[in-house]
Amino acid sequence: MLVIGIRVNDGVILAAQKLLDSKLLVPGTAKRILSADMHASAGLRADGKHLQTRAREECKNYRDNYMSPIPLKQLSDRLGSYLNAYTLYSSVRPFGISTVISSYDKNGPQLYAIEPSGLYWGYQATAVGKGKQLAQTELEKLKLNELSMRQAVFEAARIIHLVHDPTKDKGFELELSWIGKDSQFKHAHVPAQLYQEANEYGKSQAESGRMQE
């Protein structure tokens, strides 16, 4: 399962490939991109729900203490420490997840990824999960400083579809979220209309790519 994050001048886009464990799953449920505060979000896998709860607590704790939203670097640090603690004891297992988190604060758009070890890095664009090498190669081709949020949503959809191999992999549902100018600086899943356009675009681009090969 792949998650990518793209940071452009006006905001950050997260895209996730949610593999469908069952065809009976109601569309739009069991989301993998979740909000941790008005300003932060996480692209998550497996143990993600638990980490989201923790992220919410950290965000609330910071707000209670400092009366302002937590800077993403601090949130990454706190979550990193939390993940790291789970690597230090024989009685617990480490988290089986890589996490991408995004925010928009007074210093502009922020994007971080946290590894299961607790290491975290800031990024212009990143991918975690299955097929991340291919996704990263695609991300490197983008001119991130020239993209609008809307364009980035389309690119994100394209890359998620491109990495997915319909002949080998299970079916999936695309998730797209953004935070920045176009979302009134709150983290939100992209509007239905845009989602549909981006999804169609991604699908057709990926198919034509495969035709050429």
Next chain:
Amino acid sequence: MAMTNNFTSWGRPFTDAKMDMYGGDITQRYQLGSEHLQQHSDKFADAVQKTQQPIVTGTSVIGLKYKDGIMLAADNLASYGSLARFKDIQRLHSVGSHTIIGAAGDMSDFQHVQHQLESLVIDEYCHDDGHALGPAQIYEYMSTLMYHRRSQLNPLWNAFVVGGVDPKSGEPTLAYVDLLGTTYSAPTIGTGYASMIAIPLLRRLVEDRKEPPNEEEALDIIKTCMKVLFYRDARSLNKFQVAKITKEGAEISPSMSVETEWGFAEGIRGYGGQTQ
């Protein structure tokens, strides 16, 4: 002490043992480092004392229902006793997208409530289930909170007016909750001084007409009330904000003021220039 213009009955300033300058009994108040001086008059005097009085306070808030929704107003003053301490304080606060609360009473308690509500709204947002808190839910939460705190004998020293319109049904909410946990809902609401001075005006101008006022008329009514409150309430300021909440959303205006006329003051005995 009854108010009198005869200064010989005023007593000497600040020296009358148990009185403060307003005639309040200072032995009933908590003063830092003066615990040993307090004259205990009852068996519970040594018990833990929670908030006994507000410190920095805001005066009245008014609210009315009009054609498109709810309109609220509160002035920009936070007083420290009788001192007009802060003249640029916003006492209207928006919660979520379709609710505004107006606060009278202790401003630090108000800030605490703002913070609590912010947390609540964020928690709700993170659930991402398509539901948002409307005015009815926020009012319910606040009344529970206020009643809970008064039951702990540690009240939040405020009177709140909650106004809003449900974004889905369009149902307007205008309701009141205070430090005792008292709640009620009405087409016109005023707290404190406004409940005595503005309510009769509001009832006549809003409730006694056939059709509810439109936006322009509602604003005129609000201004009339704020003017009268400024004339009669010594802890008020002629600088206030008006909030309106409609189905489209909530909006708090920049500060405004009304024309006032003080020529009559000269003629009032005890106020103007008379020496006798």
